[in-house]
Amino acid sequence: MARPVDVAALVDGIAAGRRADVSRAITLVESSLPAHRDAARELLAILTPRAGGAVRVGVSGVPGVGKSTFIESLGTMLTGQGQQVGVLAVDPSSVRTGGSVLGDKTRMAQLAADPAAYIRPSPSAGTLGGVARATTQAMIVLEAAGYDVVLVETVGVGQSEVTVAGMVDTFLFLTLARTGDQLQGIKKGILEIADVIAVNKADGDREVEAKGAARELAGALRLVHGKGEWAPPVLTCAGLTGHGVDEVWARVLAHGEHLGTEGLAHKRAVQQHEFTWALVRDELDQRLRRSPGVARVRDEVRRAVLAGDIAAPEAADRIVAAYDEG
Numbered sequence: 598m599a600r601p602v603d604v605a606a607l608v609d610g611i612a613a614g615r616r617a618d619v620s621r622a623i624t625l626v627e628s629s630l631p632a633h634r635d636a637a638r639e640l641l642a643i644l645t646p647r648a649g650g651a652v653r654v655g656v657s658g659v660p661g662v663g664k665s666t667f668i669e670s671l672g673t674m675l676t677g678q679g680q681q682v683g684v685l686a687v688d689p690s691s692v693r694t695g696g697s698v699l700g701d702k703t704r705m706a707q708l709a710a711d712p713a714a715y716i717r718p719s720p721s722a723g724t725l726g727g728v729a730r731a732t733t734q735a736m737i738v739l740e741a742a743g744y745d746v747v748l749v750e751t752v753g754v755g756q757s758e759v760t761v762a763g764m765v766d767t768f769l770f771l772t773l774a775r776t777g778d779q780l781q782g783i784k785k786g787i788l789e790i791a792d793v794i795a796v797n798k799a800d801g802d803r804e805v806e807a808k809g810a811a812r813e814l815a816g817a818l819r820l821v822h823g824k825g826e827w828a829p830p831v832l833t834c835a836g837l838t839g840h841g842v843d844e845v846w847a848r849v850l851a852h853g854e855h856l857g858t859e860g861l862a863h864k865r866a867v868q869q870h871e872f873t874w875a876l877v878r879d880e881l882d883q884r885l886r887r888s889p890g891v892a893r894v895r896d897e898v899r900r901a902v903l904a905g906d907i908a909a910p911e912a913a914d915r916i917v918a919a920y921d922e923g
């Protein structure tokens with residue numbers, strides 16, 4: 598994209614639902630080049646009022662729990678019902694390694710070939726905040742292009758699931774049946790953000806075990822959630838066979854109904870406000886990295902701290918002072 602970006606042409610293409618323009622627009626909003634950032638801002642300003650029409654769902658769970666396979670199954674079911682489905686990925690490993698989810702499209706071969714579906718792997722490299730920004734903005738592009746459902750896959754490690762929970766309406770957590778304490782394998786924070794839980798790979802020999810695990814988990818959750826609150830339903834399913842996937846989707850929609858129009862609008866407004874501050878932090882972080890003042894003192898401060906000559910608070914003061922001087 599070396600040529601100047603024709604924002605008006607992109608807007609027309611997106612409005613017409615042209616995939617190539619959707620891809621171009623998402624590449625543009627992922628770009629960190631200053632020239633692209635201006636065009637991206639202009640584009641997003643036009644698209645944002647046209648966005649918001651999709652059901653936004655996060656799909657999380659430990660590596661290998663079957664997220665991509667589940668999305669393949671669910672996505673194909675939804676396109677079969679005449680819906681347009683977008684799939685985005687937030688992959689913390691791409692943040693670390695600069696690579697992006699490799700297996701995604703092969704695990705979603707059928708959906709990837711489906712003209713009613715659009716799959717976009719995680720933007721490579723950048724901070725988690727940066728990846729989240731790109732993903733949120735890709736969601737706006739997809740919604741402006743008329744997509745009815747946007748599924749965001751994220752691996753259940755570190756901060757990524759909290760980040761994704763902050764940009765979707767409903768957060769679906771996939772888990773596996775384990776013997777012993779079912780709650781042990783699930784971090785407490787997850788139970789606070791999960792809206793629907795499904796014990797996945799409930800096929801063959803594993804079905805009975807999965808049902809038991811689901812019952813146990815549902816019981817434990819009832820103790821955590823108060824009366825009148827949404828208690829996350831715990832279901833069983835198998836993404837590979839498609840068994841129970843429709844029921845999981847029904848509960849996702851039920852969660853949306855529980856929120857109601859006003860509740861959803863409020864949730865999204867709060868998310869926008871939190872996103873605002875995430876953008877500010879991300880921008881400040883980048884400025885810090887680029888600051889010539891910080892570059893001047895960085896090595897010296899590092900040496901002094903490693904040698905034990907100055908303590909961390911004093912070192913931090915020096916860096917901030919150097920940043921302020923520019």
Ligand SMILES: Nc1nc2c(ncn2[C@@H]2O[C@H](COP(=O)(O)OP(=O)(O)OP(=O)(O)O)[C@@H](O)[C@H]2O)c(=O)[nH]1
Binds near residue numbers: 835
């Ligand atoms: N038996 C069974 N195997 C499954 C099911 N769903 C997925 N698998 C298998 O589990 C493995 C991982 O599936 P993925 O869909 O790639 O899992 P993922 O959670 O997306 O993995 P990452 O993206 O690497 O975190 C694959 O070998 C799948 O074939 C299921 O419902 N039943």
Ligand SMILES: [Mg+2]
Binds near residue numbers: 664665701
């Ligand atoms: Mg996957």
